[in-house]
Amino acid sequence: MESTILAQSVVNGLLIGGIYALISVGLTLIFGVMRIINFAHGDLMMLAMYGTYWMCTLCGIDPYVSLIATVPILFIIGSLIQKFLVNRVLEGTDASQLFLTLGVMLIAQNVALLFWKADYRAVRTVYSEYVIRVGEVFVSVPRLTSFAVAVILTCLLYVFLARTRTGRAMRATAQNKEVSSLMGVNVRQTYTIAFGIGTGCVGAAGTLLSTFYYISPTVGTTFTLTAFLAVVLGGMGSFTGAFFGGLIVGLAESLGAVYFATQYKELVTFSLFILVLLVRPSGLLGRSRV
Amino acid sequence: MLETRNITKEYGHIVALSDLSLSIPDGTIVGLIGPNGSGKTTFIDLVTGFSKPSQGELFFKGERIGGRRPHEISRLGIARTFQETRVFKKMTLLENMLVASPTLKRSHSIEKARDRLKWIGLSGLEDRQASALSYGQQKLLEFVRTLMSDPTFVLLDEPTAGISPFLTQRMLESFRTLRDKGKTLVIVEHNMDVISSVCERAVVLHHGQKIAEGTPAQIQRDSTVQDAYLGGG
Amino acid sequence: MATIALTGLLNPETYFPSVLLLLLAAVPLVTSNSYVLHFLILILFYAVLSEAWNILAGFTGQFSLGHAAFFGIGAYTSTLLFIHYGTSPWLGMLIAGVFSVACSLIIGSLCFRLRGPFFSMITIAFAEALRLLTLNWAGLTGGAVGLLVPLMGDSAVNFQFLSRQPYYYVLMGILLALLLTTYVIRNSQTGLYFMATREDENAARSLGVNIFRYKLLALAISVFFTAVAGTFYAQYILFLHPDSVMSLNFSIEIALPAIIGGMGTIWGPIVGSVMLTPVSELIRSILGGSYAGVYLIIHGSILILVVIYFPNGVTYRLTKHYQAFLRTLPGGREQEHAGN
Numbered sequence: 047m048e049s050t051i052l053a054q055s056v057v058n059g060l061l062i063g064g065i066y067a068l069i070s071v072g073l074t075l076i077f078g079v080m081r082i083i084n085f086a087h088g089d090l091m092m093l094a095m096y097g098t099y100w101m102c103t104l105c106g107i108d109p110y111v112s113l114i115a116t117v118p119i120l121f122i123i124g125s126l127i128q129k130f131l132v133n134r135v136l137e138g139t140d141a142s143q144l145f146l147t148l149g150v151m152l153i154a155q156n157v158a159l160l161f162w163k164a165d166y167r168a169v170r171t172v173y174s175e176y177v178i179r180v181g182e183v184f185v186s187v188p189r190l191t192s193f194a195v196a197v198i199l200t201c202l203l204y205v206f207l208a209r210t211r212t213g214r215a216m217r218a219t220a221q222n223k224e225v226s227s228l229m230g231v232n233v234r235q236t237y238t239i240a241f242g243i244g245t246g247c248v249g250a251a252g253t254l255l256s257t258f259y260y261i262s263p264t265v266g267t268t269f270t271l272t273a274f275l276a277v278v279l280g281g282m283g284s285f286t287g288a289f290f291g292g293l294i295v296g297l298a299e300s301l302g303a304v305y306f307a308t309q310y311k312e313l314v315t316f317s318l319f320i321l322v323l324l325v326r327p328s329g330l331l332g333r334s335r336v
Numbered sequence: 337m338l339e340t341r342n343i344t345k346e347y348g349h350i351v352a353l354s355d356l357s358l359s360i361p362d363g364t365i366v367g368l369i370g371p372n373g374s375g376k377t378t379f380i381d382l383v384t385g386f387s388k389p390s391q392g393e394l395f396f397k398g399e400r401i402g403g404r405r406p407h408e409i410s411r412l413g414i415a416r417t418f419q420e421t422r423v424f425k426k427m428t429l430l431e432n433m434l435v436a437s438p439t440l441k442r443s444h445s446i447e448k449a450r451d452r453l454k455w456i457g458l459s460g461l462e463d464r465q466a467s468a469l470s471y472g473q474q475k476l477l478e479f480v481r482t483l484m485s486d487p488t489f490v491l492l493d494e495p496t497a498g499i500s501p502f503l504t505q506r507m508l509e510s511f512r513t514l515r516d517k518g519k520t521l522v523i524v525e526h527n528m529d530v531i532s533s534v535c536e537r538a539v540v541l542h543h544g545q546k547i548a549e550g551t552p553a554q555i556q557r558d559s560t561v562q563d564a565y566l567g568g569g
Numbered sequence: 570m571a572t573i574a575l576t577g578l579l580n581p582e583t584y585f586p587s588v589l590l591l592l593l594a595a596v597p598l599v600t601s602n603s604y605v606l607h608f609l610i611l612i613l614f615y616a617v618l619s620e621a622w623n624i625l626a627g628f629t630g631q632f633s634l635g636h637a638a639f640f641g642i643g644a645y646t647s648t649l650l651f652i653h654y655g656t657s658p659w660l661g662m663l664i665a666g667v668f669s670v671a672c673s674l675i676i677g678s679l680c681f682r683l684r685g686p687f688f689s690m691i692t693i694a695f696a697e698a699l700r701l702l703t704l705n706w707a708g709l710t711g712g713a714v715g716l717l718v719p720l721m722g723d724s725a726v727n728f729q730f731l732s733r734q735p736y737y738y739v740l741m742g743i744l745l746a747l748l749l750t751t752y753v754i755r756n757s758q759t760g761l762y763f764m765a766t767r768e769d770e771n772a773a774r775s776l777g778v779n780i781f782r783y784k785l786l787a788l789a790i791s792v793f794f795t796a797v798a799g800t801f802y803a804q805y806i807l808f809l810h811p812d813s814v815m816s817l818n819f820s821i822e823i824a825l826p827a828i829i830g831g832m833g834t835i836w837g838p839i840v841g842s843v844m845l846t847p848v849s850e851l852i853r854s855i856l857g858g859s860y861a862g863v864y865l866i867i868h869g870s871i872l873i874l875v876v877i878y879f880p881n882g883v884t885y886r887l888t889k890h891y892q893a894f895l896r897t898l899p900g901g902r903e904q905e906h907a908g909n
Binding site for chain 3: 384385386405406407410411415416418422423424425426427431434435436438439442478481482484485
Binding site: 142143144148 | 705872
């Protein structure tokens with residue numbers, strides 16, 4: 047009996063962990079390349095969730111199909127934010143950068159609140175309630191599919207960073223921007239692309255999440271903090287660290303919800319966050335570039 | 337005054353300092369030279385509490401100081417400057433100086449600060465923001481600031497790097513004056529001329545190890561030193 | 570600038586703000602319009618909160634985004650003491666202040682191990698954890714239903730009044746105490762240590778400054794006034810809810826006036842509050858209800874604009890104009906000749 051609950055909890059934790067991983071990878075990319083901590087990360091995801099919702103509700107487009115739209119659109123939004131806003135404060139203090147992304151967060155959240163009100167919404171598809179049974183564990187189909195897509199996208203991103211010229215430029219800039227620019231890398235453009243990709247990740251994650259998670263203007267903040275936790279856990283700036291960090295956080299949260307009351311689930315996440323920041327701020331997994 | 341016994345500092349796999357033993361007597365100016373990465377700044381960090389030795393011990397006037405925190409070390413009379421020249425940019429020169437003075441009557445501290453600034457040649461600029469100074473002037477400020485607490489032992493990390501010959505001379509003269517008053521100075525430098533002109537003794541580091549010690553003249557003739565600088569590196 | 574300005578009341582730099590403050594204090598004598606007073610109370614309220622935040626963030630450079638938690642602890646502490654033990658809210662205010670400071674010292678000693686954005690992150694984490702705790706501990710705090718402050722009518726002893734004037738004066742008193750504290754700090758050795766902490770921690774350490782201790786000191790002073798403001802809020806609004814008094818949005822609102830007006834200055838947060846609060850109030854009253862979030866869009870936009878175009882806050886740019894203006898006032902010209 048107990049082992050079933052445990053197994054179920056582990057499965058659910060990993061499934062959502064995959065999406066956390068995608069969000070975190072985006073966040074760590076932005077930090078790794080530009081040393082910016084994007085406080086608006088989760089709220090940009092929230093916008094993608096609404097986009098998916100409206101495309102589904104108004105036009106009948108399936109969420110997985112709408113990825114074709116949400117990812118590029120979020121990529122563009124991210125690039126624009128970087129180019130016209132973040133760029134202006136890159137030479138400024140850490141404080142300026144922090145406040146800037148906070149400003150973006152305030153605007154994103156409240157624009158959503160203004161247009162779409164605070165009511166919870168949910169994307170309804172044919173397969174929303176489908177469940178498959180694996181042994182004693184019930185797996186929700188949307189969660190499984192979203193997990194799979196998230197992992198695929200993360201792998202594609204990994205390959206992109208490792209093999210393509212742009213990807214290598216980004217890694218080089220992350221390591222040493224002066225040397226990279228001396229070697230012909232257009233640093234400003236790299237920044238823009240990195241931020242764009244990071245936001246694109248979050249766009250994808252938002253779409254994938256909306257297949258089974260509720261949507262509301264304030265949903266973003268929790269995910270931003272969850273992503274922070276995953277990124278710090280895995281080592282700021284580390285791609286694989288963020289990936290595994292996301293999985294671990296998903297797992298920890300899920301197990302926490304089982305062993306403590308569900309309402310304290312968020313408390314578990316925060317406590318874990320506080321613990322990690324204090325004990326091993328450089329991360330348990332990858333090397334940190336703090 | 338300062339004695340280190342077999343101190344070693346490792347950062348993961350990187351060995352910054354290896355089995356370094358040296359002793360620095362009172363009232364001298366000692367130079368610490370070596371190529372980049374030879375462990376000079378690490379040495380200063382260890383003495384001033386910014387780093388803990390992985391092994392070995394440090395003694396100041398007979399007291400064990402390894403692993404103590406920077407502000408505690410400062411209370412013992414040890415002061416330092418930084419390679420990157422850390423002045424408080426948004427504060428005035430006077431405010432910079434006052435931070436370093438122990439809690440005395442404000443008027444005394446202000447007078448003392450003005451005196452010191454005049455001594456080093458920065459008078460008239462007390463109320464300007466430190467960011468308005470030239471690089472060389474900032475280095476002078478950083479140096480003279482450390483003197484506000486009347487330290488007996490000062491470690492200087494590349495104090496003349498990147499400043500004009502004129503300002504360099506001013507600094508060197510002040511070093512000599514301090515030594516004549518009984519203070520002890522350790523100067524980390526690349527510039528052999530600086531070492532030759534003020535230091536009585538010099539220690540050469542290479543890859544974290546002491547490879548030579550003696551007067552500047554002896555050092556310059558030493559073959560291991562020549563190899564280190566010209567050869568392997 | 571480091572010299573204490575005892576150079577007399579003839580100096581416009583001293584008397585002009587004092588005159589403004591006197592005028593401000595005289596307002597309730599001139600009008601008893603409830604709405605005008607409420608409007609001014611709101612401006613003063615955010616000025617107090619932001620000035621308090623400024624002591625930590627502006628002077629020592631530690632950007633806490635969790636100050637709402639201490640505000641809430643203050644508000645709930647005095648209210649619960651009143652409800653369960655009948656403690657006068659005046660005394661409760663002081664106890665709330667001390668208790669919040671105690672909590673902050675514990676939390677601070679953990680948080681100050683981190684720097685920069687990581688410090689901000691962990692303050693958010695702590696504040697959210699405290700908010701959730703308050704929300705879920707319904708037995709103590711009323712949880713999601715909120716906590717009503719028992720109505721005592723017009724009772725000075727119980728820190729409740731039916732008209733706005735007394736509240737206005739209490740708040741002004743708090744603001745003045747805070748301004749005085751900030752002024753004393755700014756001109757003291759402690760203030761220099763605070764600023765050195767902000768400018769360069771390592772350099773300050775090497776000069777003998779115990780950074781950790783001074784960060785905690787700044788936090789304690791900041792939190793005391795924040796908690797006191799919390800009690801004021803409880804006695805003014807008479808209702809507490811974790812989502813309004815302990816939320817991240819509120820923490821940001823506390824910080825905004827200082828950021829906009831100029832952190833690390835004495836008047837910055839007040840100027841910031843004067844700029845921001847009327848905007849939110851007007852929007853709230855004109856649009857009301859479901860459009861409540863609009864003022865945050867405006868605040869967010871102002872924040873972005875200020876960060877890009879006025880990185881040191883609005884007062885920094887205005888200082889030159891302000892100084893020029895002061896020189897036109899009686900007593901001003903003499904200052905120029907004095908060569909200060």
